[in-house]
Each structure stands twice: as C-alpha cells, then as structure tokens.
Amino acid sequence: MIAIHHVSKTFVTGKTKIQALDDVTLTINKGEVFGVIGYSGAGKSTLIRCINLLERPTSGSIFVDGTDLLKLKHKKLRQMRRKIGMIFQGYNLLETANVYDNIAIPLKLEGVPKQVIRTRAEKYLEVVGLQDRMHAFPGQLSGGQKQRVAIARALAHEPEVLLSDEATSALDPNTTESILELLLKVNKELGITVFLITHEMNVIQRICDRVAVMEKGRIVEQGPVLDIFARPEKALTRQFVRNESRFRIPAPLLQELKSTGKLVHLTFIGESAKDPALATLARRFDVLPSIIAGGIDQLKQESIGNLLVHLKGNPDQIREATNYLKAEQIIVEEVAD
Numbered sequence: 521m522i523a524i525h526h527v528s529k530t531f532v533t534g535k536t537k538i539q540a541l542d543d544v545t546l547t548i549n550k551g552e553v554f555g556v557i558g559y560s561g562a563g564k565s566t567l568i569r570c571i572n573l574l575e576r577p578t579s580g581s582i583f584v585d586g587t588d589l590l591k592l593k594h595k596k597l598r599q600m601r602r603k604i605g606m607i608f609q610g611y612n613l614l615e616t617a618n619v620y621d622n623i624a625i626p627l628k629l630e631g632v633p634k635q636v637i638r639t640r641a642e643k644y645l646e647v648v649g650l651q652d653r654m655h656a657f658p659g660q661l662s663g664g665q666k667q668r669v670a671i672a673r674a675l676a677h678e679p680e681v682l683l684s685d686e687a688t689s690a691l692d693p694n695t696t697e698s699i700l701e702l703l704l705k706v707n708k709e710l711g712i713t714v715f716l717i718t719h720e721m722n723v724i725q726r727i728c729d730r731v732a733v734m735e736k737g738r739i740v741e742q743g744p745v746l747d748i749f750a751r752p753e754k755a756l757t758r759q760f761v762r763n764e765s766r767f768r769i770p771a772p773l774l775q776e777l778k779s780t781g782k783l784v785h786l787t788f789i790g791e792s793a794k795d796p797a798l799a800t801l802a803r804r805f806d807v808l809p810s811i812i813a814g815g816i817d818q819l820k821q822e823s824i825g826n827l828l829v830h831l832k833g834n835p836d837q838i839r840e841a842t843n844y845l846k847a848e849q850i851i852v853e854e855v856a857d
C-alpha cells in the first residue's frame with residue numbers, strides 16, 4: 521500500500537545540516553496498523569510528513585499503491601494525497617469554527633457537494649461518538665474530544681490510510697486508551713490502514729501489528745510486534761519493550777546472586793506461559809529457581825510474560841535446567857554482567 525524506499529531528508533539551516541532521515545525503507549501493508557517508535561528527535565515526524573509530502577524527501581521514493589508520489593504533478597498528486605488522512609498531537613482544529621464546520625470547511629474547499637458534506641459529517645461524528653456536540657466550539661471540548669473531532673475530520677475525506685503523529689501524547693492514560701480503541705475501530709470496521717508514530721510503547725503493544733524502532737534518522741529494527749517483544753535484538757529496542765527499570769537489581773545483590781548461581785531472563789509466549797515450568801525445574805534438576813522480578817505485557821493478539829529468575833545450583837545442573845526451559849518453548853537469555 522505504502523512503500524518508503526531509501527528515503528533520506530537533510531534540513532539545511534544556515535551553515536548547519538541536519539540529517540533527519542537516513543536511508544529509511546519501510547513497507548506498510550493494506551489493512552494493518554503499523555507503528556514507529558523512537559525518542560524525541562529520532563526523525564519520526566519528518567518520516568510521517570514525508571509520506572504525504574508535507575516534507576519533500578532529499579532522496580528516495582514514496583510509493584502509494586505503486587505510484588511514486590515524488591514523480592507526480594499537482595493534480596495527480598492532489599488526488600493521491602486524498603487517500604491519506606492525518607491527525608496530530610495538537611489536534612490542529614480551527615478554534616473559531618464549531619465542530620461541524622471544522623469537518624465541513626476542508627470538504628467545501630475540495631468542492632464536495634453540500635449534501636454529501638452533511639451526510640459525511642454526521643456519519644463520522646457518530647463513528648467518533650460526538651454526534652451531539654456538532655455545534656460546540658473546540659474551546660468547549662476536552663483534549664480527548666478534540667482529538668475525536670480531528671479523527672472525524674480526517675475520516676470525512678474517506679482516506680485509505682490514516683497517519684497519526686503522536687495523537688495520544690497529550691492525553692491522560694484513560695483518554696489515551698479510548699482514542700486507541702477508536703483507532704482500532706477505524707482500522708477494523710472501516711478498513712483504514714493506520715500508520716502511527718509514538719514514543720510510548722504502550723501505544724505500540726495495544727494496537728499495532730508491526731513496529732519499527734527508529735534512532736537518529738535510521739530504522740534500527742522492525743518486525744511483527746510479538747516478535748519484537750519476544751526477541752528484541754538491539755539495545756534501544758530492549759529499552760522500549762522490556763521496561764527495563766523493573767528488572768534492575770542493586771549491584772551488591774547482583775554480586776551475591778551471581779556467586780551462587782545464574783541469573784536468567786525468561787520470556788513466555790502464549791501456551792508456554794501456562795506450564796508450571798519453574799516448579800518442574802526444581803523437581804527434576806538440583807536447581808532452585810527464585811523469581812526476582814517479572815511482569816506481563818498485553819499485546820494486541822497475545823500476552824507475553826517476562827521473568828528475571830535466579831537459578832541456584834552448580835553450572836552443569838543449571839545448563840541442563842536451561843536446556844529443559846528452552847525445550848519448553850521458553851526464551852532464555854543469560855543476564856550479562
């Protein structure tokens with residue numbers, strides 16, 4: 521549906537050059553929810569703005585349904601851009617227009633007939649649950665409601681793809697959850713592909729099918745959300761998916777634990793989470809497991825468990841025990857010094 525092909529973007533301000541995107545290649549499939557996560561300044565907004573050409577890449581191509589947007593002239597480009605809607609962290613509503621007009625004005629500018637505008641405004645305000653606030657002004661709405669108006673406005677153009685630049689970053693956790701649910705509904709019920717960028721892993725795990733991790737303008741890792749959670753390869757990815765502070769151990773305790781055995785990080789997915797693997801371990805091998813820290817992350821389709829476990833015993837027995845865990849489909853990683 522959208523293919524970002526070797527896209528780079530350099531900003532030149534005076535004598536300084538900033539490479540905001542460095543050879544980014546990504547494919548977003550029709551019907552999926554794809555997320556990009558990265559810290560501030562990673563280039564996420566630049567990337568999403570390149571997709572609808574709010575920003576022109578310095579090099580590379582942006583294909584939408586096989587057509588390279590960078591090669592299109594005005595009229596054709598406008599047609600292609602109509603397939604792409606966008607929402608922002610700051611909502612970008614017209615403060616002096618009411619909810620209805622916020623949706624109607626951009627449609628009017630596109631020459632959509634009045635009756636169609638009315639039908640669409642009503643339809644999409646109902647989708648976002650704001651049909652009874654049509655005459656309210658943005659100043660009279662909460663942040664979550666404003667974002668709903670912005671979503672209805674984007675949907676009213678009947679796009680095939682919805683781009684979201686940190687749409688929930690200014691919202692509290694409960695409101696974030698309700699907006700994420702709305703995005704899922706837009707994806708499932710209206711069949712709209714969603715491409716979002718965020719710095720919150722919660723957003724990725726809750727609604728995304730695939731994820732890419734971005735750092736300094738580059739994609740460092742990408743894949744299905746479950747795979748990235750189960751086997752994060754890069755240090756940055758681990759930071760995001762593991763919420764590592766919950767596994768941090770004070771140095772003196774770490775020393776003590778290592779002197780009597782081994783520390784392992786265990787990841788359980790789906791069925792493997794149900795087996796009493798640690799109890800079996802204690803019975804079958806001369807190894808005593810104790811749980812140091814742990815947690816469960818709920819992903820869109822599956823839940824995934826993480827445990828930091830100390831295995832007390834001699835090295836040979838510990839090796840046999842970890843082989844047993846691996847055979848039980850548990851992902852075992854030794855905790856490095």
Ligand SMILES: Nc1ncnc2c1ncn2[C@@H]1O[C@H](COP(=O)(O)OP(=O)(O)OP(=O)(O)O)[C@@H](O)[C@H]1O
Nearest residue numbers: 531533538540559560561562563564565566567719
């Ligand atoms: N119009 C611009 N002119 C010059 N530099 C820019 C411009 N837009 C972005 N940059 C620079 O490009 C880099 C990437 O910025 P970008 O806004 O894409 O990051 P981001 O990942 O969206 O960050 P945040 O999470 O804070 O929104 C930054 O160093 C930024 O200063």
Ligand SMILES: [Mg+2]
Nearest residue numbers: 564565566686
């Ligand atoms: Mg940004």
